[in-house]
Amino acid sequence: MNKSKRRDVVYEVLCSTKSHPTAEWIYEKSREILPSISRGTVYRNLKELISNGQLTKVEGVFEMDRYDADVETHSHLVCRECGAVVDFSPYDIKSVIHIGQLDGFCVDEFSLVYHGLCVECNKLSDVNKLA
Amino acid sequence: MNKSKRRDVVYEVLCSTKSHPTAEWIYEKSREILPSISRGTVYRNLKELISNGQLTKVEGVFEMDRYDADVETHSHLVCRECGAVVDFSPYDIKSVIHIGQLDGFCVDEFSLVYHGLCVECNKLSDVNKLA
DNA sequence: ATGAAAGTAGTAATCATTCTCAATTTATTA
């Protein structure tokens, strides 16, 4: 990866917020710093920074993709009304569901998705390792 | 809601599987039963069935929307390789993360999103109730 | 049976995202 002013700006803009912004928001903010930057460049660099492990896409929160420079946490509190997305470090799901409360949020729904390999695909990947 | 053959077919097609299909898949299957049904009709009826509480959109799993006639469960196991989506009734997140195993799946990532109202919006909705 | 409301097919429009490509910038090597 060569050095690139545009990529640096995209990354800095994302690091400057905890709001889990959309690509469009990142594009607008980046233009305040580099007015000539294009949407395509923002999208491309977001992708490259993801492959490079510097940021992640926040899935399952809104229709639009959202990005996060915090590559560690994977849990979020989402306000249905104003759209605020707040990071949360999350394990005790039982009590949250029971109490319906988390950090002042009134929680009434959750979405939990586990990602991995199913039995079949796991077998196949073992075979491929041997080959 | 009037009765509608198309809506019934869309609903039956979705009920016939546990694979959490896309709208396109539902459209193809529905055409096997009613060849004249259109994509728009499938999308519209999926939406209406959702408002009517008969099915849900599965969020945060893939790029495309997926639908599920099981309106109760909210947790899924997703295979990164073949795309299989398996229902799971899910609370003990800690042990899953620790063991990395669930129903034969090799789990290496999860995504947990809590939905609700933030403090501010909760206050506002209280105010509105009084008014 | 009849008229209003609900539903539909087909197609155009939308809109976030990706792709294309000629031009520019960066890195490498002579």
Place this chain on the structure above:
DNA sequence: TAATAAATTGAGAATGATTACTACTTTCAT
């Protein structure tokens, strides 16, 4: 320091899932 190869970019076209529109059909309460 050239010169060449590789990476990056802007602008705009293309994509593709979903939604909107519209003229026509069906449903249903009276």
